Structure formats: structure tokens, C-alpha cells
Amino acid sequence: MITTSGLTKVYQSRGREVTALDGVDLHVREGEVYGVIGQSGAGKSSLIRCVNLLERPTSGTVTVAGQDLTALAGRGRRAGKELRRARSRIGMVFQHFNLLDSRTVRDNVELPLEILGLSGQARTRKALELLDLVGLADKAKAYPGQLSGGQKQRVGIARALAGDPEVLLSDEATSALDPETTRSILQLLRDLNQELGLTVLLITHEMDVVKTVCDSAALMKKGRIVESGTVGALLATPGSELAHELFPVGGTASGPGSTVVDVTFHGEAAAQPVISQLSRTYNIDISILGAAMDTVGGKQIGRMRIELPGRFEENVVPIGFLREQGLQAEIVEAASVGVPAQTPAPITKEVAK
Numbered sequence: 561m562i563t564t565s566g567l568t569k570v571y572q573s574r575g576r577e578v579t580a581l582d583g584v585d586l587h588v589r590e591g592e593v594y595g596v597i598g599q600s601g602a603g604k605s606s607l608i609r610c611v612n613l614l615e616r617p618t619s620g621t622v623t624v625a626g627q628d629l630t631a632l633a634g635r636g637r638r639a640g641k642e643l644r645r646a647r648s649r650i651g652m653v654f655q656h657f658n659l660l661d662s663r664t665v666r667d668n669v670e671l672p673l674e675i676l677g678l679s680g681q682a683r684t685r686k687a688l689e690l691l692d693l694v695g696l697a698d699k700a701k702a703y704p705g706q707l708s709g710g711q712k713q714r715v716g717i718a719r720a721l722a723g724d725p726e727v728l729l730s731d732e733a734t735s736a737l738d739p740e741t742t743r744s745i746l747q748l749l750r751d752l753n754q755e756l757g758l759t760v761l762l763i764t765h766e767m768d769v770v771k772t773v774c775d776s777a778a779l780m781k782k783g784r785i786v787e788s789g790t791v792g793a794l795l796a797t798p799g800s801e802l803a804h805e806l807f808p809v810g811g812t813a814s815g816p817g818s819t820v821v822d823v824t825f826h827g828e829a830a831a832q833p834v835i836s837q838l839s840r841t842y843n844i845d846i847s848i849l850g851a852a853m854d855t856v857g858g859k860q861i862g863r864m865r866i867e868l869p870g871r872f873e874e875n876v877v878p879i880g881f882l883r884e885q886g887l888q889a890e891i892v893e894a895a896s897v898g899v900p901a902q903t904p905a906p907i908t909k910e911v912a913k
């Protein structure tokens with residue numbers, strides 16, 4: 561649905577060149593919620609602004625719904641007619657809502673409809689429909705100043721949906737909101753994604769946002785995408801930084817003579833009581849040292865760090881059992897020297913929450 565290839569953006573700033581995007585290849589499939597995460601300055605906003613051509617890329621192409629936007633003329637406010645039309649099918653939600661304080665909620669939502677050339681009555685009907693969709697039917701006559709942050713963002717989302725977009729771009733839509741409001745806005749985005757089949761590309765610096773709503777994610781650093789994939793595929797990638805940050809597990813062995821294993825649960829296997837089966841089958845006591853489980857896209861997913869009594873050699877069979885159940889099992893540390901080379905200890909990183 562959204563593809564960028566070799567996307568590069570170099571800003572000229574006071575005679576200096578700043579490379580904000582350095583050859584970004586992004587692929588967002590139709591109907592998915594895709595999260596791009598990265599630290600401040602990584603180039604996330606530049607990416608999203610290049611995707612809807614608010615900013616013209618220095619080089620590379622952007623294709624949205626099969627149309628090469630970079631081939632269309634103009635940029636920013638001086639976009640040509642074709643680019644404006646293409647852009648009206650891409651909704652954009654902003655961190656600071658960008659509502660007009662002098663207009664009512666309904667008039668704010670009507671604004672893009674006015675620009676699209678809809679007649680007065682049709683505009684009003686559509687605006688009320690959209691406000692109903694985002695749960696604000698009763699606030700049509702209110703002014704932005706009378707709304708809470710979460711309600712303002714709902715208006716922002718209703719406005720973004722005015723052109724019946726296939727794609728919704730969101731730049732830190734929840735960064736200015738408290739955790740509970742954040743959850744409700746993310747749920748709204750998820751509902752819209754499912755009910756309208758909307759493809760959502762969202763930018764965030766919060767891991768929790770990715771965990772709550774994203775089907776896929778990419779990690780950006782210094783203008784590049786360093787990791788990307790579905791959450792399940794990332795989890796299944798040994799050493800994935802995103803997977804470790806999404807599901808951080810900690811904990812060290814209680815003493816020498818035991819084997820510590822990180823078990824990754826996803827897909828079918830996540831629903832099975834594998835740990836108790838393991839314990840019963842081999843008659844061993846298993847300690848859980850750490851765990852990070854969550855429901856991602858309606859599926860149970862996560863990691864657990866367990867400790868098995870005995871050295872690695874004594875646990876080859878139980879570990880094999882885990883792998884046979886479709887789980888990924890990585891040896892973290894083993895008391896024996898004979899840790900096999902094909903299962904290197906992952907670098908576990910604790911994330912400040």
C-alpha cells in the first residue's frame with residue numbers, strides 16, 4: 561500500500577547539509593497498522609512528511625496505493641492538482657491536533673470537505689457522520705477550547721478521514737496525551753483500521769504504542785531503517801533489538817549448575833501450557849526468572865526467561881521439546897563451558913518504562 565525506495569532527504573540548514581533520510585526502503589502492506597519507532601532526530605517525521613509529499617524527497621520514490629507520488633508536480637502548499645487529489649486520499653493526524661480554535665468542531669471537520677468542493681449540506685452530513693464514527697456526535701457545536709486532549713485528537717482523526725482516505729498517517733498522535741487517553745485513541749485507530757480497512761502508518765517514540773496496535777514495525781536510526789518486519793517475525797529473529805525492547809526479559813541464574821533459556825511465544829504455541837507440560841514430562845522444577853507477555857493484534861505473544869536445573873548437556877532434551885512445540889528457545893547462559901556455538905547468548909537490553 562505504501563512503498564518507499566531509496567528515499568533520501570537532505571535539508572539545507574544555514575549552509576550546512578543535514579541528511580534526515582538516508583535511503584529508506586519501507587513497505588507497508590494494505591490493511592496493516594505499521595509503526596515506525598526511533599529516537600528524537602532519527603528522521604521519523606521527515607519520513608512521514610515525505611510519504612505524503614508535504615516535503616519533497618531529495619531522491620527516491622514514494623508509491624501510495626499504486627501511484628508514484630514523486631512523479632506528480634509541486635510540493636507542500638504549491639502542490640499540483642494531481643498531487644493534491646492524491647494527497648486528499650491520505651489522512652494525516654498530528655501530535656498537536658492543529659485545530660482552528662475559532663471554528664466549531666463540526667466546522668473543523670468540514671474544512672477539508674470545503675477544500676474538496678463538497679456542497680454545504682453534503683459537508684455537514686459527512687462531518688456529522690465522521691464525528692459519530694470517532695465517538696463525538698454530541699460535540700459538533702463545541703469549540704476546540706472546550707474539549708479535552710483526547711477529544712481534540714478525535715476531531716483531528718475525524719478531519720483526517722474526511723477525504724475517505726485509504727491510508728492514515730499519524731505523527732506522534734498520542735505523545736501529548738496521558739496513558740489512559742493514549743489507549744483509547746490507539747483503540748480508535750485500531751477500530752478504524754478494522755472497520756474501514758484503513759492502512760495506518762504511525763510514528764512514535766513509545767514502545768508501548770507499537771506493542772498495543774501495530775502488526776508490523778520498523779526501527780529507525782540516523783535516517784535509516786535498521787530493522788523491520790511483522791511483530792511475530794521480529795520476535796522470531798534472534799538478537800532483534802526491537803523484539804528485546806518490545807518484550808524485555810531480565811533475570812539471572814539463581815546459582816551455578818543451571819541453564820537459563822529465553823523462550824519466545826508467538827503463534828499457535830503461545831496458547832499451549834508448554835511450561836507445565838515441560839515440567840511434567842521431564843519431571844523437572846522450572847523457575848521463571850522474568851517474563852513479558854502481551855496481547856498483540858489479539859494474539860498472545862511474549863518472552864519468558866526460565867531456569868532449568870542442571871547444565872546445558874543435561875537439558876538438551878527438554879530444550880528440544882520446547883523447540884518441537886514451535887517455540888523459540890535461546891540459551892542465555894549455561895553453567896557448562898560447552899554452550900553450542902549456534903545458540904549465542906542474546907544481548908538483553910532493559911528498557912526504561
Ligand SMILES: Nc1ncnc2c1ncn2[C@@H]1O[C@H](COP(=O)(O)OP(=O)(O)OP(=O)(O)O)[C@@H](O)[C@H]1O
Pocket residue numbers: 571572573578579580598599600601602603604605606607765
Ligand atoms: N526543516 C528542516 N530543516 C533542517 N533540518 C531539519 C528540518 N527538519 C528536520 N531536520 C533535521 O533532520 C533530522 C531528522 O528530523 P526529524 O524531525 O525527521 O526527526 P524525528 O525522528 O521526527 O524526531 P522527533 O522524535 O524529535 O520528532 C534532525 O537532525 C533534524 O534536525
Ligand SMILES: [Mg+2]
Pocket residue numbers: 604605606
Ligand atoms: Mg518528529
